[in-house]
Amino acid sequence: MSATHIHMIFETGVRAGRLAPSLHLMCPDLAGLEGLALVEAVRAAHPGVSWSCGPLPVPEVGLVPAEVLGALAGYPLCVGMTEEVPDPAGVEMLRCLTGGVPGAMPEGAVEIVALGQEVRLLLCSPVAAGARDLVARISFEIDDMTGEEIAHATAWLRRTLGVIDLVLSQGQGKKDRPVTRFDLLADPQRLGAVGDAVFLQTTTLGFREEIVQRRLLERWPEVAGGQRRKRARRPGGGETVKVEADDLAELPTLQARRAAARR
Known part of the structure; x- marks a missing residue:
C-alpha cells in the first residue's frame, strides 16, 4: 500500500500490561538508537508523506531534563510509563517529522508494519471515512470455572467500560479437558482496564492480546x-x-x- 501518512505509536509498557491511555499503543523508542535508525529508514522510503504520533512515554517528570520537557511541550505524555529518558536527538527528529505538533491519525485504510522489537508504524492511505478501524482483541481459555461462575464473569465483562463484544465458545484443551474460550473485542484506549477486569473476573493466569483491523460498512x-x-x-x-x-x-x-x- 502506498502511504500518504505515517502515524507513530508507542510500544512502551505493552508487554508489562501498562498501556498508554490512547488508541496509539506502540511507537519508536525515542531513547534508543534502533528506533531512530528505523524511523530514518522509513522516512527515506516514504518521502513527502505527513507524520503524526500518539502519546509519548516518559519517566517521572523529575527525571526528565527541563530542555527535553520544553521540546515536548504540546505533545501528550504518558508519565511513568518507562524508565528511559528520551534522547534529545530522538525528540528533535520527532518534532521535525511532525512539524512541532503531535497531529492525529487520519481516517483511512491502515497497514500495521512491524519494524523491529520496539518499533511499530502505521501507514495510512485515504479511503471512505469509517471503512476501517482498529480494535483490541483479548482471547484465553478457562477449564476450572463452573458454568455459574462463567455466566457471572461474562455478565461483568460485558458491562466493563471499553468492551465492544464478547463471544464464548467450547473446545478441548490440555489433558483432554473441556474448555471455554473467551474472545473479547475492546476499545484499544481502554485495553489496560479491560485486561485488569479479565484477571479479576476469571481464573486465567494470562491472555493473548493484539491490535486488529476491522472493515466496517x-x-x-x-x-x-x-x-x-x-x-x-x-x-x-x-x-x-x-x-x-x-x-x-x-x-x-x-x-x-x-x-x-x-x-
Whole structure:
C-alpha cells in the first residue's frame, strides 16, 4: 500500500500490561538508537508523506531534563510509563517529522508494519471515512470455572467500560479437558482496564492480546414506527435494515418478531 501518512505509536509498557491511555499503543523508542535508525529508514522510503504520533512515554517528570520537557511541550505524555529518558536527538527528529505538533491519525485504510522489537508504524492511505478501524482483541481459555461462575464473569465483562463484544465458545484443551474460550473485542484506549477486569473476573493466569483491523460498512441509526433500526449501505449501493432486538422482545411469537423485523 502506498502511504500518504505515517502515524507513530508507542510500544512502551505493552508487554508489562501498562498501556498508554490512547488508541496509539506502540511507537519508536525515542531513547534508543534502533528506533531512530528505523524511523530514518522509513522516512527515506516514504518521502513527502505527513507524520503524526500518539502519546509519548516518559519517566517521572523529575527525571526528565527541563530542555527535553520544553521540546515536548504540546505533545501528550504518558508519565511513568518507562524508565528511559528520551534522547534529545530522538525528540528533535520527532518534532521535525511532525512539524512541532503531535497531529492525529487520519481516517483511512491502515497497514500495521512491524519494524523491529520496539518499533511499530502505521501507514495510512485515504479511503471512505469509517471503512476501517482498529480494535483490541483479548482471547484465553478457562477449564476450572463452573458454568455459574462463567455466566457471572461474562455478565461483568460485558458491562466493563471499553468492551465492544464478547463471544464464548467450547473446545478441548490440555489433558483432554473441556474448555471455554473467551474472545473479547475492546476499545484499544481502554485495553489496560479491560485486561485488569479479565484477571479479576476469571481464573486465567494470562491472555493473548493484539491490535486488529476491522472493515466496517457505512451505517446509521433511525427510528420508524416506534422501533429503533440500523441501516447499512452494502457494496454496490444496496441498503439493509435491522430492527433492534430489544424492540421486538414484547411481541408474543417468533413469526410476529420476524415480520416486524422486516418492516
